[in-house]
Amino acid sequence: MSNYIPSFSAPNSRPGSPLPLGSPSASRPTSFYANSRANSFVGTRRNSAVPPASRKNSVAVPSRKNSTAPPSRRNSEDKGASDPESTDLEVLKNEKGEPLAGRIVGGKYVDPSNESVDPEFGAIKTVDIDMPLTLTELVNEKGKEYIVLGFATGDKENPFNWNPWYKRSISTILNLMTLFIGLATTAYSSGIASMCKDLDAPNIKGQLGLFTFNISCAVAPMVLAPFCELVGRKVVYAGSFLCFSLLFIGLALAKDIDTIIGLRLLLGLFGCVGTILVGGTFDDMYEPHHRSRPMAMFSWVAIFGTVAAPIYAGFIDQAIGWRWIEGIQGIANVPLLLVIFFYFPETRGGVALHKRAKALRQATGDERYVSAGDILTPSLQAMLKASSVKAIHMLVTEPVVFAFGLWIAFCWAVVFLFLSVIPITFQEHHGWGEGVSGLPYISLCIGTTLGWLAHHLQMRKFDRLVADPNVKVTPEARLYGAMYGAVFLPIGLFIYSFTQYSHVSWVGPAIGLAPIAFGIYFVFESTYSYTADCYGESSSSAIAGQGLMRNTLGAVTPLFANAFFHNVGSQYAGLILALFGTVLSLIPFVMFKYGYKLRARSKLAIEM
Missing domain, CATH: 1.20.1250.20 (MFS general substrate transporter like domains)
Known part of the structure; x- marks a missing residue:
């Protein structure tokens, strides 16, 4: 079951660099914090588009989610949303009008070659902890001063810079999870007749298992998507798929139809929690013009899994009974569950920056160190x-x-x-x-x-x-x-x-x-x-x-x-x-x- 919803939270700044996309020059530091803030704005109203005078040669540019253009006006009803033009925000600048920026590095990452990485951000400060080269920017947010951290160019912890094959392996894991969730959606239907006969229930009550699964997928993302954004991707993927897999035990052993209907409701809940994050995970790793192919594959897997289950489920029901439709699916989930727990990484770049900021606060005693996500969410x-x-x-x-x-x-x-x-x-x-x-x-x-x-x-x-x-x-x-x-x-x-x-x-x-x-x-x-x-x-x-x-x-x-x-x-x-x-x-x-x-x-x- 596909429930693709793009990310609600602040994305990383420019892939591989803190400078905004389309930055006119790398000779002077450009505010990556203000750029991140513009990208994080939720519910912005735009000025109405002006219809073109002619349709000739006017076909196609999408303004993608990571556009750096600031909102043209603020919707005052969207409380808590970020606005780069808000008077609450001040990117502190020097006498030349440039953002007060710097670089920081420490421990095993200290290397002379760091001098050539983003030199426009000024002198490098060293600290006594292991700290990859990180960019800093001084900002004032609601009267409070912060030192905001950003990825340096080529930073290996920035998901945009991960090896393409590594990204493909992560996409494959997400697609396999989507496949298993899709199969669970409809495999159940092949065993409804024998299940209702076995449990002495009317057929229409068995159909309620399909209803409860889908209604969970309809309503749950409306409420759960924001919570998923607050805790990172991996925790949600691992936790939801674990609960999803465990529910098959109850489905296989259930003694009455009401239990099955309730478990199918929960199955839809935990199944949709994982898939609603897939689009946001692709946003974490791929630049906008590279997302179309992984999203196309995701759509294929979501539909394929939903229509493929009855191919095998009917044979299982005929041979060993409807309970094994659920049991086999639960067993099949185990290898993927282990992969998610032990191999799948956290794809939110902001999580890595949050950890760096926390380490710097502990090492230096300076509470001003934060990631953009800490104050932009x-x-x-x-x-x-x-x-x-x-x-x-x-x-x-x-x-x-x-x-x-x-x-x-x-x-x-x-x-x-x-x-x-x-x-x-x-x-x-x-x-x-x-x-x-x-x-x-x-x-x-x-x-x-x-x-x-x-x-x-x-x-x-x-x-x-x-x-x-x-x-x-x-x-x-x-x-x-x-x-x-x-x-x-x-x-x-x-x-x-x-x-x-x-x-x-x-x-x-x-x-x-x-x-x-x-x-x-x-x-x-x-x-x-x-x-x-x-x-x-x-x-x-x-x-x-x-x-x-x-x-x-x-x-x-x-x-x-x-x-x-x-x-x-x-x-x-x-x-x-x-x-x-x-x-x-x-x-x-x-x-x-x-x-x-x-x-x-x-x-x-x-x-x-």
């Missing part, structure tokens, strides 16, 4: 507002957020509806057994994989547009893939609807499943990337609102899926979905033509 109230109240407000008031939220919610509803319709088609219409009837999900996996591969064409086109100095890149450049790829969703639904008759070969509906998944992948990718580029610093709230709509609809659809397809007729029910999908597939075309006008009217959309 928005208040819990501001982060809760951004992740919940503001998220719902944007979902209701922003046409872009609502339209893409509705589109991605429809796709998630289709995924969970097909947990019911595929057994109807292949078990009831074609007489397949429980295990074999899960094999058509392979077609969904193939479609998802083809969507991920085809999405590379979208990424290449976007990269070319960004590299072209004659093209103004706007968020609409993210929609090419959606315009060409997402139309496969209704096409697949039409194919599936009218080939699931018992007298038609099973090949027809099996083929129809592939374009459905192909289209869903492009809907996911375009929703997240376009929303992030449209709203910049407010994208966290926008995507949280879309996630609420998506997981809520995914939660309720299993409750009526069987009745819907049996009472309406599986062919006509599929036709209704196909018609809805056709209408919604117009969204990227409408946004491509009129998106700039909607952004111009928005108080939260970024300027282009």
